[in-house]
Amino acid sequence: MSSQDETIFIVFSDDWGEHPSSCQHLFKCIGSRYRTLWINTVGLRTPKLSRTDIDKAIHKIRRMFTRKITPCSSKKLPDELTVVQPFMLPFQNVRYVRHLNKISVRRAIQRFIHTQQIYKYIVTLVTAPNGCDYVGLFDENKIVYYCVDDFSEWPGHDKRLILEMEDALISKSDLFFATADTLFTKLKKYGKPVFSFSHGVDVELFSNLPGRNHHWLDNIPRPIVGYFGLFDDRSDQKLLADTAKNHPDVSFVITGNVVTDVTLLEKEPNVYFTGPVPYQSLPAIVAGWDICMLPYKMNALTESINPLKLKEYIATGKPVISTPLPEVVSLSQWIHIHSGQDEWRKAITQILSGKELTGNCEERRQFIHEHSWENKALFMLDKIFEQIG
Structure with a gap:
């Protein structure tokens, strides 16, 4: 022994x-x-x-x-x-x-x-x-x-x-x-x-998106920019609200528990809150998205966070847009990193038009398996x- x-x-x-x-x-x-x-x-x-x-x-x-x-x-x-x-x-x-x-x-x-x-x-x-x-x-x-x-x-x-x-x-x-x-x-x-x-990252779970979207997305128009996980005081609601105003033809979906006042976002007709889903159902949610997002504030509260969803997003192969968190910047090969509503507006437009690509698919798969x-x-x-x- x-x-x-x-x-x-x-x-x-x-x-x-x-x-x-x-x-x-x-x-x-x-x-x-x-x-x-x-x-x-x-x-x-x-x-x-x-x-x-x-x-x-x-x-x-x-x-x-x-x-x-x-x-x-x-x-x-x-x-x-x-x-x-x-x-x-x-x-x-x-x-x-x-x-x-x-x-x-x-x-x-x-x-x-x-x-x-x-x-x-x-x-x-x-x-x-x-x-x-x-x-x-x-x-x-x-x-x-x-x-x-x-x-x-x-x-x-x-x-x-x-x-x-x-x-x-x-x-x-x-x-x-x-x-x-x-x-x-x-x-x-x-x-x-x-x-x-x-x-x-759970490679098997997030690298194999199902062919059908989660039914909670059935009545939400595409394209969709989505976020899953805890939505709290670390989230930059002003950035997200301004971005939603700049893209009235895009749906912004938040899936997960909400533990902060979201009155600002509830005013925007193209922002949707689905509530939480079981962990195993997250790939079905992401399957219906066109872009994954990490709209975090930049302050002392977020300086030390390493979002658990970061590599999960990357594993799905979907484009990812994020504010410049220190732990996100180190993975800039796989992430669209932008600050402020103007940069987010331009980036979302370019991503949805197919003009911006992030990383090589084979390199991405190797990276995810290593992690x-x-x-x-x-x-x-x-x-x-x-x-x-």
């Missing part, structure tokens, strides 16, 4: 099954080979007395007490992966709440570890700063901080608290994986191993086991 076969992974991340995060993609691969305990944790933001937050809280509490976990796709959970939902409270700015959460999480992990008859190494991987309270409790061989965003810049978050938590997590971690250059640069100064680790989630998972495993020795 190899040292890898004797390894247990403990993962602190988002709720398994709620949405297809990068960590879930990775552990669909890793969790099919290595025993993994996935801990659904509470969010970083203190909830408010809003309908959305109340609904989320009720859903979370139900999962804590029913222990029912639903995979985020039609596929079953990976064979070696176990998901638990310990009882936890979200008010992390209260010291006693954090202490209570720590006790609850420790008991859940101890129960799991005691069921494992053979293991030699424990590796803990964390994707958010609030994981700082739970690492180092089980004599782990390695603690990994998989840094996917600068959460301190997110609206509604307690910046001081999050930076304090992240400092604690960084001090306890042995190595880092960073999804953006700004995050890599920040972590590099701590003198520990840090690896640049951009997001991957599959399977290859990303193998890279992560190699670097972790190198550190274990």
